[in-house]
Amino acid sequence: MKAFLTRETYDTPLLAEKLSVAGIDLEVRTDSSVCPREVLEQQVSRVDALLTHTEDEIDADLLSRAAPQLRVVANMGIGFSNIDVAAARARGVIVTNTPTEEAFEATAEATVAILLSVARRIPALHVERRALTCDPDPSFLRATATSVRGKTLGIVGMGRIGSRVARIMHGGFGNRIQYFDLVAKPELEEALGARRVDLPTLMRSSDLIAVNMPLSQQTRNLISAEMIDLMQDHATFVNTARGELVDEPALVARLNAGKLHGAGLDVYGPAVDDIQFDNIALTSHFANFEDQAYTAMTTLVADNVVSALTTGQALTPVKE
Ligand SMILES: NC(=O)c1ccc[n+]([C@@H]2O[C@H](COP(=O)([O-])OP(=O)(O)OC[C@H]3O[C@@H](n4cnc5c(N)ncnc54)[C@H](O)[C@@H]3O)[C@@H](O)[C@H]2O)c1
Numbered sequence: 001m002k003a004f005l006t007r008e009t010y011d012t013p014l015l016a017e018k019l020s021v022a023g024i025d026l027e028v029r030t031d032s033s034v035c036p037r038e039v040l041e042q043q044v045s046r047v048d049a050l051l052t053h054t055e056d057e058i059d060a061d062l063l064s065r066a067a068p069q070l071r072v073v074a075n076m077g078i079g080f081s082n083i084d085v086a087a088a089r090a091r092g093v094i095v096t097n098t099p100t101e102e103a104f105e106a107t108a109e110a111t112v113a114i115l116l117s118v119a120r121r122i123p124a125l126h127v128e129r130r131a132l133t134c135d136p137d138p139s140f141l142r143a144t145a146t147s148v149r150g151k152t153l154g155i156v157g158m159g160r161i162g163s164r165v166a167r168i169m170h171g172g173f174g175n176r177i178q179y180f181d182l183v184a185k186p187e188l189e190e191a192l193g194a195r196r197v198d199l200p201t202l203m204r205s206s207d208l209i210a211v212n213m214p215l216s217q218q219t220r221n222l223i224s225a226e227m228i229d230l231m232q233d234h235a236t237f238v239n240t241a242r243g244e245l246v247d248e249p250a251l252v253a254r255l256n257a258g259k260l261h262g263a264g265l266d267v268y269g270p271a272v273d274d275i276q277f278d279n280i281a282l283t284s285h286f287a288n289f290e291d292q293a294y295t296a297m298t299t300l301v302a303d304n305v306v307s308a309l310t311t312g313q314a315l316t317p318v319k320e
Pocket of ligand 1 (some may be wrong): 103215240242
């Protein structure tokens with residue numbers, strides 16, 4: 001049986017070893033860039049298992065080129081908005097993701113890390129210091145950091161990651177928690193005193209905002225220009241979910257006007273290249289790219305592929 005991994009990861013030897021034990025040959029694309037479309041087209045027509053990253057577009061057209069033996073598309077990540085799950089199902093192809101505890105913890109930890117660093121202006125101070133040859137004599141008239149303790153944190157999407165962010169920020173910094181979600185979370189309301197509110201209320205009344213909502217047809221552009229307009233000028237905004245949830249040109253315009261404390265974005269589109277404002281942290285979809293989470297996710301990808309190819313059932317198949 002043959003499998004193809006679209007981009008090498010630091011845990012590829014572990015993956016190859018686990019597949020090899022089950023009689024599956026893994027071909028690895030060693031280039032570190034996003035896999036070109038033509039390579040995906042070529043590989044999908046010859047393998048039993050396609051091992052993808054969240055940047056790989058696995059749409060209906062690509063799946064129509066799949067070999068009859070393609071049984072599983074195993075995505076390395078919790079999100080799977082890059083895959084047309086309905087088109088895969090129509091061809092009898094199982095789609096899997098990697099919802100491990102470690103990945104939830106890692107993404108929540110990264111969300112908190114970005115939130116704290118932007119609130120305290122660490123990215124801006126870092127850039128400022130790196131541009132100098134010696135320690136500056138700092139002006140006390142320049143922009144100040146903002147405290148995190150005792151603030152109101154608004155969480156957009158109180159799921160596995162959002163609820164962990166809420167617990168950390170409530171327990172560690174005494175944040176008042178409010179959230180926007182389709183589903184009420186009575187256990188968090190009880191444990192943290194969290195309050196479920198509508199989205200405009202959350203955007204208008206939060207000091208800190210964390211977006212932890214999956215991307216879907218319903219949530220695309222959820223944080224619209226109108227919602228962005230509602231934020232307070234001192235608010236700190238963090239998105240570690242998906243860039244397409246946010247009207248990014250509107251967010252960029254607000255930042256460039258100096259009308260937000262700052263923003264931290266782990267996921268985004270090209271609009272961020274126009275940001276002039278200094279208090280901005282841009283990371284490259286790294287939130288669960290850490291040792292424990294990545295090893296756990298790699299192990300689950302391997303177990304999913306082995307299980308799908310040998311029993312026809314995966315451990316963590318996704319639903320649309
Ligand atoms: N940056 C990264 O590296 C990284 C890592 C992991 C996950 N993510 C992203 O984070 C997202 C959230 O992950 P999770 O595991 O917490 O998801 P989850 O499914 O556990 O939680 C999502 C929450 O959003 C709510 N929700 C969904 N659709 C809604 C809608 N239309 N309106 C209101 N509420 C809605 C759900 O009720 C749920 O409570 C993932 O989908 C993924 O895109 C990013």
